[in-house]
Amino acid sequence: ETGVTQSPTHLIKTRGQQVTLRCSSQSGHNTVSWYQQALGQGPQFIFQYYREEENGRGNFPPRFSGLQFPNYSSELNVNALELDDSALYLCASSSGQGLNQPQHFGDGTRLSIL
Amino acid sequence: AQSVTQPDIHITVSEGASLELRCNYSYGATPYLFWYVQSPGQGLQLLLKYFSGDTLVQGIKGFEAEFKRSQSSFNLRKPSVHWSDAAEYFCAVGGLNQGGKLIFGQGTELSVKP
Numbered sequence: 001e002t003g004v005t006q007s008p009t010h011l012i013k014t015r016g017q018q019v020t021l022r023c024s025s026q027s028g029h030n031t032v033s034w035y036q037q038a039l040g041q042g043p044q045f046i047f048q049y050y051r052e053e054e055n056g057r058g059n060f061p062p063r064f065s066g067l068q069f070p071n072y073s074s075e076l077n078v079n080a081l082e083l084d085d086s087a088l089y090l091c092a093s094s095s096g097q098g099l100n101q102p103q104h105f106g107d108g109t110r111l112s113i114l
Numbered sequence: 115a116q117s118v119t120q121p122d123i124h125i126t127v128s129e130g131a132s133l134e135l136r137c138n139y140s141y142g143a144t145p146y147l148f149w150y151v152q153s154p155g156q157g158l159q160l161l162l163k164y165f166s167g168d169t170l171v172q173g174i175k176g177f178e179a180e181f182k183r184s185q186s187s188f189n190l191r192k193p194s195v196h197w198s199d200a201a202e203y204f205c206a207v208g209g210l211n212q213g214g215k216l217i218f219g220q221g222t223e224l225s226v227k228p
Contacts, residue, residue, distance in 0.1 A: 004157070031214060033214050033216075035216075035218075041220060042118075042204050042206075042219050042220050042221050043158070043204070043218050045214075045215045045217070048214040050214075055214065056214055090157055090158065092157075097214055098210065098214070099146045099208040099209070099214060100146070103214070104160075105159070106157050107155070108156075108157055
């Protein structure tokens with residue numbers, strides 16, 4: 001069983017640029033959630049996609065957007081990057097939209113903004 | 115407001131000693147409660163979860179947690195700590211119909227002395 005994979009592992013960008021992060025969900029999972037984890041903090045929920053539709057959103061501005069594809073993989077896009085966007089971005093997949101379905105996390109993408 | 119508080123930022127215990135990590139939550143509805151562990155450079159691994167029923171839940175790696183509604187707490191315990199347990203531990207809360215949104219605490223870093 002293939003787990004959740006994220007790419008790239010590390011990324012360096014400058015302020016104002018745009019970035020796309022990718023996530024392949026675990027086999028059999030149709031739901032993907034994205035989290036931002038700043039250094040020394042717990043993860044913060046960005047949004048969730050269920051069967052290609054956004055299913056819930058945290059307190060993040062519209063420049064954070066996402067997609068889910070028919071194979072249930074997902075992308076997180078961030079426009080107009082700011083220094084505070086430097087963080088570990090975690091993707092989690094599950095077999096349903098509710099929390100009764102455990103979320104399985106990838107190892108994350110470390111994004112650094114210069 | 116919905117929140118999770120982990121009062122201890124860093125805990126050090128001796129190998130073989132018992133462990134208790136504290137977690138307090140504030141949540142308006144019936145909470146779903148989780149403990150995750152994160153090793154350096156890796157994603158989150160689910161240790162255990164509580165949805166309903168028996169308030170003492172067993173998890174992987176010998177961990178257990180007890181839900182106390184009157185105290186709004188969900189403390190994690192292990193009777194005998196191993197050096198490999200050194201990691202960051204996160205408590206999280208969510209609810210039904212919340213779109214998979216998990217609210218995480220700030221985390222507790224566990225160090226294990228030989």
